[in-house]
Each structure stands twice: as C-alpha cells, then as structure tokens.
Amino acid sequence: MSDHYLPGLEHVIASETSISFLDVEKEEIVIRGYDLMELAEQMTYLDVVGLLLEGELPNESRRQAIESLIQAVYGLPPNVRAMLHLMPDRADMMDVLRTSISALASFDDELDDRSLEANGRKALRLLAKVPQIVAYGYRAITKQPLIEPDPKLSYTANFLYMITGTIPSPMEVAIFDQSLIVYSEHELPNSTFAARVIASTQSDIYGALVGAVASLKGTLHGGANEAVMHMLLEAGTEDDLEALIRSKLARKERIMGFGHRVYMRKPDPRALLMKEALAKLAPACNQQELYDMCVRGENVMRTEKGLHPNLDYYAAPVYYLLGIPIELFTPVFLAARTVGISAHVMEQHANNRLFRPRVHYTGARDLHPPQGNIVSESEDEIV
Ligand SMILES: CC(=O)SCCNC(=O)CCNC(=O)[C@H](O)C(C)(C)COP(=O)(O)OP(=O)(O)OC[C@H]1O[C@@H](n2cnc3c(N)ncnc32)[C@H](O)[C@@H]1OP(=O)(O)O
Numbered sequence: 001m002s003d004h005y006l007p008g009l010e011h012v013i014a015s016e017t018s019i020s021f022l023d024v025e026k027e028e029i030v031i032r033g034y035d036l037m038e039l040a041e042q043m044t045y046l047d048v049v050g051l052l053l054e055g056e057l058p059n060e061s062r063r064q065a066i067e068s069l070i071q072a073v074y075g076l077p078p079n080v081r082a083m084l085h086l087m088p089d090r091a092d093m094m095d096v097l098r099t100s101i102s103a104l105a106s107f108d109d110e111l112d113d114r115s116l117e118a119n120g121r122k123a124l125r126l127l128a129k130v131p132q133i134v135a136y137g138y139r140a141i142t143k144q145p146l147i148e149p150d151p152k153l154s155y156t157a158n159f160l161y162m163i164t165g166t167i168p169s170p171m172e173v174a175i176f177d178q179s180l181i182v183y184s185e186h187e188l189p190n191s192t193f194a195a196r197v198i199a200s201t202q203s204d205i206y207g208a209l210v211g212a213v214a215s216l217k218g219t220l221h222g223g224a225n226e227a228v229m230h231m232l233l234e235a236g237t238e239d240d241l242e243a244l245i246r247s248k249l250a251r252k253e254r255i256m257g258f259g260h261r262v263y264m265r266k267p268d269p270r271a272l273l274m275k276e277a278l279a280k281l282a283p284a285c286n287q288q289e290l291y292d293m294c295v296r297g298e299n300v301m302r303t304e305k306g307l308h309p310n311l312d313y314y315a316a317p318v319y320y321l322l323g324i325p326i327e328l329f330t331p332v333f334l335a336a337r338t339v340g341i342s343a344h345v346m347e348q349h350a351n352n353r354l355f356r357p358r359v360h361y362t363g364a365r366d367l368h369p370p371q372g373n374i375v376s377e378s379e380d381e382i383v
Pocket residue numbers: 008219220221222224253254255256257258259260261262305307310311312
C-alpha cells in the first residue's frame with residue numbers, strides 16, 4: 001500500500017475517463033476529443049448533450065430528436081410540485097434542488113436499471129426536469145406564478161423564460177446557451193467526483209446527482225458565482241471594487257471567482273469566453289460600468305496575487321444581466337452540469353470498481369479501556 005498522502009487529493013489520478021480532460025499546458029478543455037471553446041462558439045448546448053451522453057456529436061436530425069425526447073418528458077409529478085410550495089421562503093435554492101431531485105427518484109420507473117440505455121433515458125428526463133425545478137422552485141418560494149415551458153421555444157430559451165417570465169432575445173439565448181455549454185462538463189471537480197464515488201456503490205443516478213448538488217453548493221466550488229455577484233454589488237463601482245479586494249486581501253480573505261485547483265496560475269479558458277459575452281451584453285444593457293468593474297478586479301488580482309479569474313467570475317455578471325436572480329446562479333450551474341455528471345455516472349456504472357481509499361492515520365494507538373467499567377452480561381450491572 002502506498003503511504004503517499006496528498007491533501008485534497010491534489011494531482012491524484014482518481015479515475016479513468018473518455019469524457020473530458022483539462023490539458024492545462026495546451027490551455028484546452030478536451031470534451032470527447034473536441035475543444036470545449038470551439039464547441040461553445042460553434043455548437044448548441046443540445047449538441048453537447050448528445051456528445052456527452054452518446055459519445056459523438058449528433059447530426060441535425062439526432063439533435064432535434066434529443067430536443068423532442070426532452071420536451072416529451074417536461075413536467076414535474078404533482079407531489080414534487082406541491083413539495084416546492086411547502087419549502088420555507090428562506091430556503092436556499094440548492095437545498096430545494098437537492099430535496100426535489102431526491103424526491104423525483106421515487107417517481108422514475110427505471111430507477112434501479114443501471115444499464116447504459118436506461119441511464120441515458122434517465123439523464124434526458126433529468127435534463128427536462130432540473131431546469132423546471134430551478135425555475136418553479138424559485139417562483140414557488142417567492143410566491144410568483146409558475147411559468148410552463150412554451151413548446152415554440154428552444155430548450156435554452158425555455159429555461160431562461162421559465163425563470164424570468166420574459167421571452168429572451170436571440171442574443172440573450174445565444175449567450176445563455178454558451179454559458180450552459182461552458183458549465184456542462186469539466187473533468188473531475190469535487191461534485192463529479194462525489195457523484196462517481198456514490199455511483200461506484202451501484203447506487204442510482206439520482207442519488208449520485210443529489211450528492212453532486214450538495215458538493216456544488218459550497219463557495220469553494222459552484223457557490224462562488226453567487227458570492228462573486230454579491231461582492232460586485234457590494235462594491236458598486238470600479239474604485240470601490242479595487243478597495244474592497246485590497247481590504248479583503250489585507251485580511252487574508254479569499255476573493256471569490258479567482259484561483260482554481262487545476263489552472264491556478266493559468267487562465268481558465270471558459271472565463272475568457274464569458275468575459276467576451278459580458279463585453280457584448282453590458283453595453284446592450286447600459287451596464288458598461290459592470291464590465292469595467294470586473295476588468296479592474298481581474299487586473300488587481302493578477303497584480304496582487306498572480307491569480308486569474310475562473311468561470312464563475314465572469315458567468316456571475318452575465319447571469320445578472322440576463323435577469324437571473326442571484327439565488328439561481330449556482331442552481332443554473334448544476335442544471336447545465338447535470339449532463340456531464342450523468343455521463344460520468346453512466347461511465348462509472350458501465351465499468352465499475354468501488355471507490356474505497358485508505359487514510360494516513362494520525363490518531364493514538366495502543367490505548368485500552370479502563371478496567372472495572374465492564375458491564376456484566378449476566379447481571380447487567382457494573383462490576
Ligand atoms: C467553477 C468552479 O467551481 S471554479 C472554483 C470556484 N471557487 C472560487 O472561486 C473560490 C475562490 N477560490 C479558492 O478558494 C481556491 O482558488 C480554490 C478552492 C478554487 C482552489 O483551492 P486550492 O487548489 O485548494 O488552493 P489553495 O487553497 O491551497 O490556495 C493556494 C494559495 O492561493 C491562495 N488563493 C487561492 N485562491 C485564492 C483566492 N480566490 N483569493 C485569494 N487567495 C487565493 C491561497 O490563499 C493560497 O495561498 P498561500 O499558499 O499563501 O496560503
């Protein structure tokens with residue numbers, strides 16, 4: 001047994017996969033052989049769904065078939081809808097998501113079928129229902145009417161429409177679609193690892209996704225996009241953001257949206273793409289100041305800490321300008337990542353070995369319980 005302990009499993013190869021790989025040297029995120037940035041610039045989210053779940057980019061008719069399969073299973077069981085209305089209005093939306101996905105499992109007739117085909121069908125059902133939980137959950141706890149999907153709208157347009165209640169413009173749909181692509185899959189982050197660990201016991205895809213939701217909620221992972229937006233709003237102006245970042249750094253606080261376990265000293269290519277999206281969206285929304293503020297923050301962090309923004313830093317202001325409530329930034333990330341996590345669960349189930357690592361034990365040894373405290377079995381009294 002190797003006694004080599006790496007805290008946080010840094011650099012440890014924990015899995016084999018043909019789904020994706022972060023090639024940090026070449027600054028490329030490889031998704032089943034394709035560069036994620038090229039996919040984001042040239043394809044749609046549903047193309048990437050096909051690629052991740054079926055192993056190859058779908059042609060036009062397959063892409064349409066995937067969209068129809070998803071549309072056919074839109075809708076939440078009435079009990080799950082009712083449950084959303086029972087959540088307290090202070091509920092964190094990631095907790096709402098975790099609870100609702102868990103509840104959905106019991107309504108799936110194929111829950112215990114772990115074949116590739118059944119898992120693929122369940123993944124499509126989750127892709128239909130998770131965005132609805134995100135949108136309905138928020139509307140239920142904020143006492144707003146739920147918005148049913150519009151069959152005339154695309155998958156991506158519908159997702160945004162169910163959240164905001166406004167039919168998005170083509171530019172908004174294109175930017176939101178790009179954000180879903182860049183969030184769709186990213187090798188083995190904490191949440192995907194959690195899902196694979198759960199799946200490796202032969203547990204089901206819903207349970208694995210529930211575990212991933214719990215992981216993604218944390219601010220060191222998906223929760224960072226919401227924290228970024230709170231920081232930008234707290235600052236309000238370029239100068240105040242610079243002052244806020246400097247004061248946080250002086251107090252040795254972490255600045256959300258910067259740094260990354262794998263990239264750390266290199267740029268996250270996805271952040272660059274979202275920065276371009278923000279550059280288009282901000283002037284169109286009369287919010288150039290928001291873009292300038294983000295760029296100033298980026299520059300301060302590069303100079304002061306040598307750290308680059310990660311995806312969450314630029315996705316946050318993009319979602320804000322798309323009219324998405326801040327409480328939904330991390331749930332939207334999870335909805336986009338549902339496909340990547342599903343692909344990993346399918347791969348784990350198809351070629352499984354139970355995850356069960358060992359520890360580097362730092363506790364005491366050779367202690368013994370004190371004599372004279374032993375319960376006598378026959379007399380049931382202390383002897
Ligand atoms: C889509 C995503 O989920 S991307 C990640 C989103 N999360 C965030 O944006 C949260 C902010 N970032 C961080 O906390 C970290 O960079 C993480 C959690 C992402 C990666 O952490 P790790 O790989 O464990 O690196 P670690 O925490 O050891 O940091 C290394 C050094 O960089 C510093 N550092 C890392 N990130 C930051 C940051 N955001 N702000 C300030 N300092 C930072 C640490 O203080 C540490 O400095 P030290 O060596 O002087 O103590």
